[in-house]
Amino acid sequence: MVNYKVTVSTGNLANAGTFNRALIKLVGTDGESRRKASSYTRRGTVSSFTVSCPVSIGKLVLIELEKPRLLFENLWFPAKIEVKSPEEDTYNFPIYRWINDSKVHRFREGTALTVFQDKHHLGIESREQDLIQQKKDYRWEVYAEGIPHCMKAECFFSLPSKDRFSFTKNIEVISTLAKEFVELQLKRLSKSKKNWPDIDAIKGVFCCKRTGISDYVQDHWKEDTFFGYQYLNGTNPMLIRRCSALPDNFPVTDDMVFLRGQCSLRNEMKKGNIFLCDYKLLDGVKANIIDGKQQYLMAPLVLLHKTPDDKLMPIAIQLKQTPADDNPIFFPTDSEYDWLMAKIFVRSADFSEHQLNVHLLRTHLLAEVFAVSLLHNMHMVHPLYKLLIPHTRDTLEINFFARYFLISKTGIYPKIAASGVEGMMTILKRSLSSMTYSSLCIPDDIAERGVEALPNFYYRDDGLKLWDIIQRFVQGVLSYYYKNDTEVQIDSELQKWISDIFEHGFLSQACTGIPKSFTTLSELIKFVTMVIFTCSGQHSAVNTGQYDYGGWMPNTPSTMQLPPPTTKGTTSEARMLQTLPNKGTTAKTMATLWLLSKEPSDFVPLGKYPEDHFSERIPCGLIKVFKGELEVLSAHINIRNQNLDVPYTYMDPMKVENSVAL
Template sequence: MVEYKVTVFTSNLATGSTFNNIFIKLVGTDGESKQTWLKSLKGALCFIRGSVSCFTVSCPTSIGKLVLIEIDKHSLPLFPEDSWFPAKVEVKSPEGDTYNFPIYRWITDSDVHRFREGTALTILEDNHHLGRYSRQQELKQREEDYRWAVYREGMPHCMKTENPLSLPCEVRFSFTKTTEFLYTASTGLTELGLKGLDRYKESWTDIDDINRVFCCKQTDISDYVQEHWKEDAFFGYQYLNGVNPMLIRRCTALPPNFPVTDDMVFIRGQCSLADEMEKGNIFLCDYKRLDGLKPNIINGKKQYLMAPLILLHKTPVDKLMPIAIQLKQIPADDNPIFLPTDSEYDWLMAKIFVRSADFNEHQLNVHLLRTHLLAEVFAVSLLRNIPMVHPLYKLLVPHTRYTLQINHLARLLLISEAGVFTKFAASGGDMMTILTRSLSSMTYSSLCIPDDIAERGLEAMPNFYYRDDGLKLWDIIHRFVKAILSTHYKTDDEVQQDSELQKWIGDIFEHGFLSQACTGIPQSLTTVTELVKFVTMVIFLGSAQHSAVNTGQYDYGGWMPNTPISLQLPPPTTKGTTSNATMLKTFPDVNTTVQGMATMWLLSKQSSDFVPLGQYPVNHFTEEIPHKIITDFQGELEVLSAIIKARNKSLEVPYTYMDPVVVENSVAI
C-alpha cells in the first residue's frame, strides 16, 4: 500500500463552511484511488471557514502523475445539505511530489465535481486523454450554466438569468458584498425619505438648499466642486480629469455646423483660430450622439437634453478654457453660439446644459456600455469557452469578479422600465438609441488607451492625469500579460491552433460587437502580439478604465448644479433672457435631484471586500514562474502608486482614480 497525504483548504468566506461528509478520488496517469471519505479527529470541524485539514488516501500501488481529483459532498441523515467553498486541495505523493488543485468555487450539491491539477495548460499542451476529456466535460456544463441572452436589440448581449439567485454560485456576490450593497442603498434612500426629499416634486427655490441633500456625505472633491463649479477653468479641467475624459479631442478644422469666428473668441485680434489650431491649442467636444433624442417626461413635465458642441482653448498658462458653446447641432438664429463675454447667466446656463449632456453621455456610453456591458461579454465568453486549467482562464477570471451580478442589478434597478435612470434621467426614455449609436460607432482602438490618446491628438496636453496614469497602467498590465502568455504561446501558430482561444474571441466579436467588422475588433487571433494586446485591453477596461469613469461620480456629481441628471426648461434661444430664477427653474425637481445623487453615492461606494488591481486572494496559478511574474507586477503597481501619491500632494485637485490601490480588479460596482 502507498499513501497520499491530502490537505484541504477551506476558504475564509463568511458562509463557506460545511458540516457535510466530503469524499475524494485521486486520478493519475497510471490509475485512480477509491472514493475515500475524508475524516479526522477534528470531526465536523474539518471544513469550517479558514480551516486546513489533513487526511490520508491509500492505494495498492502508485497511480502515477496526478491529473485530476473528484470531490463530492453528502449531507448527514436528518441534516440539510449546505454549501461549501473549498479554496484548494494539496496532495503529496509517495514519490515526494506535491500537486496543487485550485478550486475556489462553491459546491452546493452531491454531484461529483472534477478539478484539474493546477499546472496551466492550453489545449495544445494538454496531452493526456483524461485531461482532454475533463476539459470537454467542464465546457459542456459551462455552456449550460452561462448562456447568452439579448436584453435589447442593438446592445451587447448579456448572460441569461432570471434573478441574482439564478446566477451560478461562483459568480454571485459574497455575503459581505451583498450585505454592504443593500445597506448602502437603503441608508441613502432612508436618509432622503426621512427628509421627505424623495417625494418633493417642486423646483429648487434657493441653490443653497441643495446642501440639505446628503449633507453628511460630502467628499473633499465634492466640496471643491461646489465652490468652483461656475469657473471656466474648472469646466475645462473636467474634460481631462473628471469622470468623462473620453470626449475631448484636438480640433484641426472647425466642423461645418459650428460656425465660430475669430471675432467671437479672440478679442482685438490677438490671435486666430487657424493659428491656434495649427499650434495644437484648440479642442472640441461634440455630443452628436445625443442629437434628435426624445427627452424624458418627469413629474409630468417635459425635460430637455441638448447635443452641444464646445470649443476649448489651451492658454499660454496651460489652462483649458471654454471659448464657445453651441447647444444644438444645426446652426440657426434661435441656436446662438454662447461666449464667455456674454452675460453671467447666459454663459452659465450654456455650461449647465453642457454638463447635463455630459452626464447622459457619460452614464450610457462611457460608463455603462464601454465598461459594464463589455466586461460582461468578456466574462461570459471566458466562462463558456475557456476551462479552468487554461492559462487565459487563470489570468482573467479574477477580473470577472461580481461583474455578472452587478450588471444584472443595473438592468433591474437602473435601466429597466422602473429603474432610477429610466425614470429620472433626461435620456431615460430614449437610452437605447444612445446605446445603439454608441456601439455602432465604437472602435477597438478607442478601447486601447495608447491608440485612443493618439487618435484624439492628446499626447501633449498638459495636466492630463487620466492619460498620464492610464498609459503607465496600460504598460504595466501589458508587460504582465505578455510575461504570462508568452510562457505558453511561443509562436503565432500556437495562438492560431488554440481552438478554445479562438472560440473565446469569436464569441466576443459576435455577442459583444454584434459581428460588426467596422469596429476593428478581431474575429480571430493570429499572433502572440495581437493576443497580448487584446487581453491587456480586457483587463484595463474592467479595472483601470472602470475606476476612472466610475469612482469619481459622487465627487463630481454630489453637487447637482455641476452635473444635472436632467433639465426641465429649454435653453435660451436669444441672449440676455436668463437669470438666477431661470437657472433654478431649469434645474431638475428636488426628487429628481436626490434620486440621481443617491444613485451616484451608491455607485461610488467601495465595498470592504474590494480587491485592488494586481492582488489575487484567489490565485489559480500554482507554478513558480507565474508567481514570480505576479510579484513583479505587484511591485510595478506599488511604484506607480507612490509616484501618483507624490504628484497629488502638489495638486489643487488630486487625481486618484487610477492609483492602483483604489482601482478594483473587476467591474464590481
C-alpha cells in the same frame, strides 16, 4: 501501501464552512484512490488527512469531490486542495467555488494547459465534459437589439453560485441603498416635485456625505477653469480631442472668441491649442418625461482653448447641432447667467454621454461580454482563463443588478435622467455602432484624439503608464504558454473566445476593428491587455469619481426641466433654478451616485490575486513583478498628487479594483 497527504483549505467567506464531511477521490495516470472522507471544515481553516493506495497512481490528473447530503444541505466553499505524493511531488487544485449539492464535482490539477498541451485522455475527457456543462451554465441573451448581448439569467439566484456576490456584499449593497432612500424619505425629498428655492438649499440633501473633491466642486463649479479641467480628469475624459478644423455646423469666427486681435483661431489650431467636445451622439434623442413633465437633453458643441499658462478654457458653446437663429453660440463675454446656463446644459448632456456610452457600454457591458465568453468557452486549466478570471469577479451580478434596478423601465435611471429608456437605447445603439477597437486601447485613443501633449491630463499620464505595466505582465504570461503564432492559431478555446466576443459583444461589425480571430501572439497580447485595462483602470477612471463630481448636482444635472434660451439676455438665477432637476430627482440621483462610488468592503485592488490559480514558478514570479510595478506607479501618483489642488487618484493601482465589481 503508499500515502498521499491531502490538505484542504476552506475559503474565509461567510458560510464557507460545512458540517458535511466531503468525500475526495484522487485520479492519476496509473489509477485512482478510493473515496476518503475529509474532516469537518470551518470557514478559513486548513485541514489535512492521508489517502492511502496499494500502489502509486502515477501523476495526478484530477480529483473528485462529493459532499453527501445528510439531514440537510449546506454550502461549502473549498478554496484549494494540495496533494503531496509519495514521490514528493506537490499537486495543486484551485477550486474557489461553492459546492451546494451532493453531486460529484471534478477539478483538474492546477498546471495551466492550452488545448494543444492537454494530451492525457483523462484530462481531455474531463475538459470536454466540463465545457459542455459550462456552455449550459453560461448562455447568451439579447437584452435589446443593437447593444452587446448579456448573460442569460432569470433572477439573481439563477446565476452560477461562484459568480454571485458574497453574502456580506449582498447585505452591504442592499442595506446601503435602503439606508440612503430611508434618509431621503425622512427628509421628504425622494418624492418631492418642488424646485429648489436657491442653490444653497441643495447642500442639505446629503450634508454628511462629502468627499474632498465634492467640497471642491461645490466651491468651484461655476469657474471656467474647472469646467475645462473636468474634460481631462473628471468622470468623462474620453470626449475631448484636438481641433484642427472647425465642423461646418459650428460657425465660430475670430471676432467671436478672440477679441481685439489677440490671436487667430487658425493660428491657435496650428499650434495645437484648440480642442473640441462634440456631443453629436445625443442629437435628436427623444427626451424623457419625469413626474409628468417634459425634460430636455441637448447635443452641444464645446470649443476650448489651451492658454499660455496651460489652462483649458471654454471659449464657445453651441447647445444644438444645427446652427440657427434660435440656437445662439454662447461665449464667456455673455451675461453671467447666459454663460453659466450654457455650461450647465453641457454638463447635463455629459451626464447622459458619460453614464451610457463611457461608463455603461464601454466598461460594464463589454466586461460582461469578455466574462461570459471566457466562462462559456474556456476550461479553468486554460492559461487565459487563469489570467482573466480575477478580472471577472462580481461582474455578472452587478450587471444583472443594473439591468433590474437601474436601467429597466421601472428602474432608477428613467426616473432621474433626461435620456430615459427610449433615449438610453438610442444612445447605446449609436455608441456601439461608432465604437472602435482603437478607442478601447488608451495609447491608440490618445494618439487619435491628438491629446498627447495636452498639459495636466492625469487620466492620460497615469493610464498610459498603467497600460504599459499591464501589457508587460500579459506579454510575459502569454509568451510563456504560446511560443509562436501557430500555437495561437490552433488553440480552439482561444479562438472561440474571441469569436464570441466579436459576435455577441460587437454584433459582428467588422468596422469596429475588433478581431474575430487571432493569427499572431502580438494580437493576442494587445487584446488581453485591453480586456484587463477595461475591467480595471478604465472602469475606475469613469466610475469611482461619480459622487465626487456629481454629488453637487448643479455641476452635473441628470436632466433639465426647461429648454435652453433661444435668445441671449433672457436667463436669470430664477430661470436657472426652474431648469435644474427638482428636489426628488436630485435626491434620487445623489443617492445612486453615492452607492455606485462607494468602495465595497471586499474591494480587491489591481494586481492582488486572493485566489492562487497559477502554480508554475514563472507565472507566479511575473505576478510578483506586476505587483511591484503597480506599487511603484502608486507611489509616483501619490507624490504627484501632493502638489495638486484636486488630486487625481482614479488610476492609482491601489485604488483600482481588479474587476467591474460595482
